[in-house]
Amino acid sequence: MGLRDAAALADILVQARAQGRDLGSALTLDTFEDWRKFDNTVLTHACDVFNRLFSNNIGPLKHARRLGLSAVDKLPPVRQFFMKEASGQVGDLPPLLRGDAYT
Numbered sequence: 035m036g037l038r039d040a041a042a043l044a045d046i047l048v049q050a051r052a053q054g055r056d057l058g059s060a061l062t063l064d065t066f067e068d069w070r071k072f073d074n075t076v077l078t079h080a081c082d083v084f085n086r087l088f089s090n091n092i093g094p095l096k097h098a099r100r101l102g103l104s105a106v107d108k109l110p111p112v113r114q115f116f117m118k119e120a121s122g123q124v125g126d127l128p129p130l131l132r133g134d135a136y137t
Contacts, residue, residue: 035077041128042069073125 043066050062087095106112118124122131 035074035122038073038122038128038131039070041130042066044130045128069126 046062046066046069047057050057050059050065055062087099106116
């Protein structure tokens with residue numbers, strides 16, 4: 035999340051500068067907030083759910099965890115999905131994270 039935020043901010047600042055806008059203007063910073071807010075909110079809630087799921091010893095949850103982890107381990111497409119999500123390779127990626135160069 036931190037790298038995506040930094041790359042998004044860099045992209046927005048480059049665009050603002052190219053357009054002659056003030057880098058610290060409300061418009062520039064609101065653009066960054068709007069871009070990153072959804073992703074950050076989803077990730078925050080997902081981390082909270084995983085924390086709650088893995089930080090207790092309730093029998094049915096232990097069983098559900100075991101089944102879920104087994105499914106991820108045995109199903110390559112599911113494992114790939116989680117690996118891409120966890121490594122930040124999906125979604126509206128800033129150019130720096132896509133490997134695009136600025137012109």
